[in-house]
Amino acid sequence: MIIPDIQNSFYLSIVRAVEDVAFDSHFRVFLCNSDEDVAKEALYLSHLDDEQIAGVILVPAREKQTPNTEQICHLAERAPVVLLDRRIAGLDLDTILTNNVDAAYDGVTHLVRNGHRSIGAILGVSDITTGRERSEGYVRALADAGIPYEAEYVRQVVPKEPNGYAAAQQLLALPNPPSAIFTGNCELTAGVLRAVCDLNLNMPSDIALAGFDDMPWNVIVRPGITAIAQPTYELGHVAATVLMERIAKPAKPLREIVLKSKLVVRKSSQFTDGSDHA
Incomplete structure (x- = not known):
């Protein structure tokens, strides 16, 4: 899982929910902080690509296409990638957002x-x-x-x-x-x-x-x-659940799920x- 910054309190419940779902499904969570830095994100994407990962939940550092976009596409060819909280322009992946x-x-x-x-x-x-x-x-x-x-x-x-x-x-x-x-x-x-x-x-x-x-x-x-x-725990729970479903059934139709805030x-x-x- 790649997020911008674990010190941002917004991500605490999200990460907790992802871990809860992963634990129940007998997976472990590897957490990376991109610090909103495209270069650091690229480094982590490369490391994850080298590992035997089952899937990735990514909060992308940028919405517009960057040199990382091709790297994300390459990674998604062998392991499911779910985008969380942010889109990447022109990239069709499961995406979980708020309104x-x-x-x-x-x-x-x-x-x-x-x-x-x-x-x-x-x-x-x-x-x-x-x-x-x-x-x-x-x-x-x-x-x-x-x-x-x-x-x-x-x-x-x-x-x-x-x-x-x-x-x-x-x-x-x-x-x-x-x-x-x-x-x-x-x-x-x-x-x-x-x-x-x-x-x-x-x-x-x-x-x-x-x-x-x-x-x-x-x-x-x-x-x-x-x-x-914002429904932070629900965001993480839905993202992790979608990832588990994608791992089990790679051919499922892609989804964009938008959760409501109050x-x-x-x-x-x-x-x-x-x-x-x-």
């Missing part, structure tokens, strides 16, 4: 309904499925609310905590900063929280916040963080004169 566009749309629409009209976004880069689709949901929600898209309010970065911190610092330093920020994952949310703390701002009176991934600390910090809860509303997304509060 990124709709979930982002719901999160941003919630902020709009709470009275926010200037909503910043800190999202993953556009050549990763999650970054591209969540950006699409953000843009669509603004358009449906009649709010003009402001490029200066958007930052698309490699989804790591330091990048979320830097992006939040930039947005909050604008002459007319946003009243709310929407984030693309828990790492970016953590970066925003650190920036808000360092700038001695109050949430939600100075800046409101909502974003992807409902982490345990979302209910510990004050105010609680409004979050899009918005969990807490006080970080409130607005003084808004409604829809929690």
Whole structure:
């Protein structure tokens, strides 16, 4: 299994579910971290190709085709490959995703309904499925609310905590900063929280916040963080189950399975004169 970073809490339940399914099927899990690095991903793909593996679950480092695409195709000829959380353009493989566009749309629409009209976004880069689709949901929600898209309010970065911190610092330093920020994952949310703390701002009176991934600390910090809860354990369980089925029946039709996330509303997304509060 190749994932971007085990230190990203999003992947903990996913990996646990994959291991649970693999253990029940008498397989072992070999875990690799690509660190969103195409070259490192290529190295691990090469190692896996040399091993007697039964199959691979891959969270690809990029959606667009890279030199790794041919390597993945070669690997898939001898062992099943299931893509998790992200697609690879032009590559037909079993793929397990969440409803990124709709979930982002719901999160941003919630902020709009709470009275926010200037909503910043800190999202993953556009050549990763999650970054591209969540950006699409953000843009669509603004358009449906009649709010003009402001490029200066958007930052698309490699989804790591330091990048979320830097992006939040930039947005909050604008002459007319946003009243709310929407984030693309828990790492970016953590970066925003650190920036808000360092700038001695109050949430939600100075800046409101909502974003992807409902982490345990979302209910510990004050105010609680409004979050899009992704079905992480289910993602891993479905991906591993599909892989086991593919190992047993290689000729089965390919599948793309999209799981639904849900918005969990807490006080970080409130607005003084808004409604829809929690």
